[in-house]
Amino acid sequence: MSRFLRAWAWVRWRTFMNAIERSERADRLARFSRALEALGPVIVAVMMIPSALIAMGLGAATGYGLGAGAPWAMPLVHALRIVLVLVVLLTVMAPLMLPSGRGLASLPRLLLLPVSHKSLFAGELAGGFAEPWTLLATLAVLMVPVGALAAGNLTVALAALAAALALIAALIALGTLFGALLHVLMRDRKRGEWIIVLFFTLIPLAAMTPAMLAGSSASQRGDEWEDAFEARMEVMLEHPATGPLAVLPGELFTAAAARAAGVSPGSTLLPLGILGIMAAGATAAAWRIWQQTIDRGGIARGRSTRAPVATGAASSLRMMRTPARAIAFSFLQHVLRTARGRTIVLPSLVITVVFAGLVAAKGGFRFGAIPLRDGFSVAVFGVMMSLLSIVQIWMNQFAIDKAGLTMLCVQPLTGAQILRGKMLGAAMLLGGLSALPITAGLLIGATVHPALWLVLAGGLVAAFLTIAPAAILLSAIFPKHVDMSSIGQKSNAHPAAGLLGGLLIFASVAPAVGAGILGLKVLHSPLAMVGLIGLWLLIALAIHALLWKAGVATFENRRESLMAVARGR
Secondary structure (H helix, E strand, O other): OHHHHHHHHHHHHHHHHHOOOOOOOOOHHHHHHHHHHHOHHHHHHHHHHHHHHHHHHHHHHHHHHHHHOOOOHHHHHHHHHHHHHHHHHHHHHHHHHOOOOOOHHHHHHHOOOOOOHHHHHHHHHHHHHHOHHHHHHHHHHHHHHHHHHHOOOHHHHHHHHHHHHHHHHHHHHHHHHHHHHHHHHOOEHHHHHHHHHHHHHHHHHHHOHHHHHOOOOOOOOHHHHHHHHHHHHHHHOOOOOOOOOOOOHHHHHHHHHHHHHOOOOOOOHHHHHHHHHHHHHHHHHHHHHHHHHHHOOOOOEOOOOOOOOOOOOHHHHHHOOOHHHHHHHHHHHHHHOOHHHHHHHHHHHHHHHHHHHHHHHHOOEEEOOEEEOOHHHHHHHHHHHHHHHOHHHHOOOOHHHOHHHHHHHOOOOOHHHHHHHHHHHHHHHHHHHHHHHHHHHHHHOOOOOOHHHHHHHHHHHHHHHHHHHHHHHHHHHOOOOOOOOOOOHHHOOOHHHHHHHHHHHHHHHHHHHHHHHHHHHHOOOHHHHHHHHHHHHHHHHHHHHHHHHHHHHHHHHOHHHHHHHHOOO
């Protein structure tokens, strides 16, 4: 077992180093891009050091307060409970970011090694500690008995230690179980893609739950909304392990520690027993599913039915009459026919419809700190969401083609023609996503000056003119091989391209916001506001022309590198 783990660690190290070391098949820019991507986890790990220290401090302070019977212990207990609830949610949701599971995805190769099934399963359980939320939760809960021991309360320390070990085992087992269950559900590729799409469509809707629970409306001030929300949350957080949250592992842990300290009513053995049963049951269920999956080879399959040969609809053929329209059509197909693309389109459309319905029915409401008072607020929110949602595809527009990029580059097309087609596809996607919130906002109506709608439309056009050539540059400089059937890191753009693209979006819409505020609030002239947005459009055109030339030149110089990355080399 130890020899296998050492060999596996060496393989992971060589994989990491191979991404950084010199490669003759990649130019300097490609090697820099790959090294930056490979160093991303290291940078994240370094940035996690403050989080780890905070988690350890929270756990130690909570344990010391409980052990010493200090009155400030309960606020820390509630803070720890909230953290553990988030950890449980991430543990359940994490397998969706890696649809085939951590170990199950590589089973076809691992089964060729002389390693027992139990060792593979043990490796999967141990891999749970690599998840950052699990690691931070482990540090926090293990410091609770240390803090109680420092306070001289051995009873609380022993109870907290037993509860911490049971909680860690439960979290790891639950993560493995949900990963294995998800793998079974996704053995049918199409069914798995739609599970991912529907789940991530519901997540943004779930984010609106606090606003709905608080019963907020547009007439409420921010302080009133926060007071109403806190009042409802206090009812749910009055005591550990009471109410609807009592069955969560984090609640059981805090209940055991709080009951041992005498600050919460009930027996300490009850939450400890439930945690142990939960950990044992989840581990046994996960192992059972693993055995069945290993026996079947662990390979996800697609649909076995044979699809008829497609001849292409008339509308599709008309769409592809010119090279630019054909390339745009191919770009849109990556969105409409992949799991990653559907998670961009469907959530944006569903959220817009829900928000528009709430604003129309209630006369406005607050989404957290964002007030949505009328149709114009819905339109602005929807346009910003449309811009941000397509970043991961737009900033990697060449590598998403995979082998199709090679076929595209051997066509008798210039680089400018290819890029115009890509830009047309992005414009159609962004226009389609933005049309719904703008239309819904117009139907709902607004009390704002009509000139603001011109500012919104002009700002969207100016933002696109600024971002489109910059997206070409980022996609060419930082390409990344992706799997569009995934919705996690495997389908994300290069971290540098994604970060710079997101910042660029906010920077490109800032002048339009400034034009609206300056023209309407400072100069008190709608005509001045329209003139300012017109001036920004002219500046955006000039920026577009300059960046366009740089984008075409960069694409022409890096064609071979882009094709290699798109094919996964």
